[in-house]
Amino acid sequence: xxxxxxxxxxxxxxxxxxxxxxxxxxxxxxxxxxxxxxxxxxxxxxxxxxxxxxxxxxxxxxxxxxxxxxxxxxxxxxxxxxxxxxxxxxxxxxxxxxxxxxxxxxxxxxxxxxxxxxxxxxxxxxxxxxxxxxxxxxxxxxxxxxxxxxxxxxxxxxxxxxxxxxxxxxxxxxxxxxxxxxxxxxxxxxxxxxxxxxxxxxxxxxxxxxxxxxxxxxxxxxxxxxxxxxxxxxxxxxxxxxxxxxxxxxxxxxxxxxxxxxxxxxxxxxxxxxxxxxxxxxxxxxxxxxxxxxxxxxxxxxxxxxxxxxxxxxxxxxxxxxxxxxxxxxxx
Amino acid sequence: xxxxxxxxxxxxxxxxxxxxxxxxxxxxxxxxxxxxxxxxxxxxxxxxxxxxxxxxxxxxxxxxxxxxxxxxxxxxxxxxxxxxxxxxxxxxxxxxxxxxxxxxxxxxxxxxxxxxxxxxxxxxxxxxxxxxxxxxxxxxxxxxxxxxxxxxxxxxxxxxxxxxxxxxxxxxxxxxxxxxxxxxxxxxxxxxxxxxxxxxxxxxxxxxxxxxxxxxxxxxxxxxxxxxxxxxxxxxxxxxxxxxxxxxxxxxxxxxxxxxxxxxxxxxxxxxxxxxxxxxxxxxxxxxxxxxxxxxxxxxxxxxxxxxxxxxxxxxxxxxxxxxxxxxxxxx
DNA sequence: ATGAAAGCGCTAACAT
DNA sequence: ATGTTAGCGCTTTCAT
Numbered sequence: 001x002x003x004x005x006x007x008x009x010x011x012x013x014x015x016x017x018x019x020x021x022x023x024x025x026x027x028x029x030x031x032x033x034x035x036x037x038x039x040x041x042x043x044x045x046x047x048x049x050x051x052x053x054x055x056x057x058x059x060x061x062x063x064x065x066x067x068x069x070x071x072x073x074x075x076x077x078x079x080x081x082x083x084x085x086x087x088x089x090x091x092x093x094x095x096x097x098x099x100x101x102x103x104x105x106x107x108x109x110x111x112x113x114x115x116x117x118x119x120x121x122x123x124x125x126x127x128x129x130x131x132x133x134x135x136x137x138x139x140x141x142x143x144x145x146x147x148x149x150x151x152x153x154x155x156x157x158x159x160x161x162x163x164x165x166x167x168x169x170x171x172x173x174x175x176x177x178x179x180x181x182x183x184x185x186x187x188x189x190x191x192x193x194x195x196x197x198x199x200x201x202x203x204x205x206x207x208x209x210x211x212x213x214x215x216x217x218x219x220x221x222x223x224x225x226x227x228x229x230x231x232x233x234x235x236x237x238x239x240x241x242x243x244x245x246x247x248x249x250x251x252x253x254x255x256x257x258x259x260x261x262x263x264x265x266x267x268x269x270x271x272x273x274x275x276x277x278x279x280x281x282x283x284x285x286x287x288x289x290x291x292x293x294x295x296x297x298x299x300x301x302x303x304x305x306x307x308x309x310x311x312x313x314x315x316x317x318x319x320x321x322x323x324x325x326x327x328x329x330x331x332x
Numbered sequence: 333x334x335x336x337x338x339x340x341x342x343x344x345x346x347x348x349x350x351x352x353x354x355x356x357x358x359x360x361x362x363x364x365x366x367x368x369x370x371x372x373x374x375x376x377x378x379x380x381x382x383x384x385x386x387x388x389x390x391x392x393x394x395x396x397x398x399x400x401x402x403x404x405x406x407x408x409x410x411x412x413x414x415x416x417x418x419x420x421x422x423x424x425x426x427x428x429x430x431x432x433x434x435x436x437x438x439x440x441x442x443x444x445x446x447x448x449x450x451x452x453x454x455x456x457x458x459x460x461x462x463x464x465x466x467x468x469x470x471x472x473x474x475x476x477x478x479x480x481x482x483x484x485x486x487x488x489x490x491x492x493x494x495x496x497x498x499x500x501x502x503x504x505x506x507x508x509x510x511x512x513x514x515x516x517x518x519x520x521x522x523x524x525x526x527x528x529x530x531x532x533x534x535x536x537x538x539x540x541x542x543x544x545x546x547x548x549x550x551x552x553x554x555x556x557x558x559x560x561x562x563x564x565x566x567x568x569x570x571x572x573x574x575x576x577x578x579x580x581x582x583x584x585x586x587x588x589x590x591x592x593x594x595x596x597x598x599x600x601x602x603x604x605x606x607x608x609x610x611x612x613x614x615x616x617x618x619x620x621x622x623x624x625x626x627x628x629x630x631x632x633x634x635x636x637x638x639x640x641x642x643x644x645x646x647x648x649x650x651x652x653x654x655x656x657x658x659x660x661x662x663x664x
Numbered sequence: 665a666t667g668a669a670a671g672c673g674c675t676a677a678c679a680t
Numbered sequence: 681a682t683g684t685t686a687g688c689g690c691t692t693t694c695a696t
Contacts, residue, residue, distance in 0.1 A: 016667045053689035072409035081404040115383045385673035
C-alpha cells in the first residue's frame with residue numbers, strides 16, 4: 001500500500017516539494033493561494049506525514065523509551081499512565097519495554113531503544129543502578145532519567161519519592177498512636193530506597209526516645225510469600241508483637257495473611273503499616289495504612305525532567321524528590 | 333552527538349558501505365577476512381544500527397501501535413504485558429497510547445501511530461466499534477486487530493474471550509449450588525460483550541428450567557459507584573435478594589461494599605459473582621467468585637494474529653475466542 | 665514567493 | 681567477493 005507523499009501533492013498542485021513542505025509545516029514564504037491549494041490536495045489525497053522520514057532528516061524521533069521491570073505490577077500502571085499522558089501532551093510517544101527485573105534483558109532493551117533512536121530514556125525501577133551502569137548510560141550520550149529507584153551515582157537526573165520522610169511520617173504516626181516496639185519488615189534492595197526508609201525508621205524512633213533495636217529489623221524479599229513466611233515464623237515464637245511496619249505493601253499483604261490465618265485480629269491484636277500504596281491496598285480484607293507514593297506524579301515529572309534534559313543536555317543533573325503522603329486506613 | 337554509521341566503518345576498514353551492510357546483516361558473499369575486519373571495526377566504533385534509516389528504506393518499523401482505553405485500569409496491565417512480551421519475542425516494539433475511552437482521542441492516536449508508520453495496530457477495548465469505524469480502519473490499509481471488545485462488523489481480526497460461555501458456566505455453577513433467582517447487574521456497553529453475557533445468562537437459566545425475568549436484570553455503568561448505588565437501592569426495597577451476578581468485577585466491588593455496609597453477610601445472606609477477574613478480585617474483603625478472562629493470553633494472541641496479518645494481508649479475517657475459566661472464591 | 669540540489673543512513677538491484 | 685547507483689520522504693541551504 002503506497003501512501004501519499006509530499007511529492008504526490010506537489011505534482012497534483014503543480015508546485016515543488018519544498019513549497020508543499022513549507023505549507024504542511026506552517027512555514028512562511030508561501031502565497032495564500034498556493035497554500036490553500038496544497039492544503040486541499042493534501043486532504044484530498046489523504047496525506048499522512050511520514051514521521052520516519054522526518055525523524056531521519058531531523059535526527060529526532062519524538063519518542064521516549066520506557067524501561068520498566070514489570071509494567072503489570074500493581075505499582076507501575078499509574079506511573080506509566082503519568083508518563084504516557086505527559087509525553088503525549090508534549091508531542092512524544094512512548095516505546096514500552098519490560099525487563100522483568102532482569103539485568104541482561106534491561107541491557108538489551110536499552111540497546112534496542114538506542115537503535116530505534118529514541119530521544120531519551122526513562123529508567124523506572126531500573127536494575128541499572130551501579131556506578132558502572134550509570135557510567136555506561138552517560139557514555140551513550142543519550143538523555144536519560146531515573147524514576148522511583150535511585151542509582152548509586154546520584155549525579156544524574158532522577159525522580160523519586162522521599163523515602164526518609166515517608167518512613168518518618170509513618171513512625172511518627174505509629175508512635176503517636178501508641179506503638180513503641182515496631183517491627184520493621186524491610187526489603188533488602190539493591191537500591192537505596194530500603195536504606196532511606198530504614199534511616200527514617202531509625203531516626204524517628206530515636207527522636208521519640210525509642211532505642212533502635214537491630215533484632216526487630218528484618219530484610220525480606222519483595223514478595224507476598226516472603227512477608228507471609230517471616231510473619232508466620234515471628235508469630236509462632238509467641239513473641240509479643242504489637243506492630244509491624246512493612247517496607248512495602250507487597251510484603252504487608254503476606255504479613256496480614258499470616259496474621260489473620262493465625263487467628264489474630266488486625267489492628268486489635270497487631271497493627272500493620274507499610275509503604276507504597278499500590279492499588280490493592282485500599283481493597284484488602286483489612287484496608288492498609290500505608291505511605292502513598294505519588295505514582296502518577298512521578299511519571300509526569302520524569303517526562304518533564306527528561307524533556308528538559310533533551311532540550312538542554314549541558315544542564316546540571318537535577319533531582320526531583322516528591323513528598324509522599326500518609327494514608328491511614330483500617331490496619332492500624 | 334554523532335553516532336557511528338556504516339559509512340564510518342567502511343572508511344575505517346577500507347571497504348564499501350555495501351560490504352559493511354552485508355556483514356552486519358549476516359548476508360552472504362563477503363570474504364571471511366573482510367567480514368571479521370568489519371565486525372571488529374563495528375565493535376570498536378560502537379556501531380548502533382540506525383533503525384530509523386532501516387525503517388525508511390525497508391518500509392517497515394518493526395513497531396506495533398497499541399491503542400488502549402486506560403493502561404492503568406486493573407484489567408489491562410496483564411493484557412499489555414502479554415502484548416509486550418509476545419511482540420518483543422517476535423522482534424517488534426510497542427508504542428503505547430491511552431485514549432481514556434474518548435473517541436476523538438482514539439482517532440487522533442490512531443492518526444499519530446499511522447504517521448509513525450507502525451506496522452500494525454492493536455485496538456484493545458476500543459471505542460472504534462461502529463461499522464463506519466471499522467470501514468475507516470480498513471480504508472487505511474494498515475493491518476489491525478481488535479482485542480477484548482468486538483466491533484459491530486465482525487469481519488475483522490479479533491481476539492476475545494467467550495462471553496457467552498463464561499456467563500453460562502457461572503450460571504450453571506450458581507444454579508447447581510442452590511441459586512434460582514439470580515439478579516443480573518450487567519453493564520450497558522456499546523459493544524457486544526454485555527449482550528453475549530446476557531445471552532449466556534438467559535439461555536443457561538432456561539436450560540435449568542428457570543424462566544428469564546426482565547425485572548431482575550439491570551444495566552449499569554462500568555463503575556464501582558454504579559454497583560454500589562444499584563445494590564443499595566435494590567436492598568433497601570427489602571426484597572428477597574439471594575444472588576447477584578455482576579457483569580464485571582468493578583460493579584461487583586461496589587455491590588459488595590453496599591451489601592456489607594447494610595449489614596448483610598456474603599455469601600451467607602447474599603451470594604455475589606461476577607466477570608473478568610481483575611487483579612483485585614482475589615484480595616477483596618470477601619474474595620470474589622468470578623469468570624477469569626485469560627488476560628495475558630489475550631495479549632499474546634492479539635500480537636500473533638496481527639503478525640500473521642502483517643505477513644499475509646490478503647488472508648480471510650480470523651477470530652480467536654479464548655475460553656474463560658470459572659474461579660470460585662469466597663463470595664459464593 | 666518559489667524551487668533545485670544535496671543529503672540524512674540504509675539496502676535492493678545491478679555491475680564488475 | 682566487492683562496489684556503484686539510486687532512492688526511500690523529508691528538510692536545510694542556497695539560489696532565483
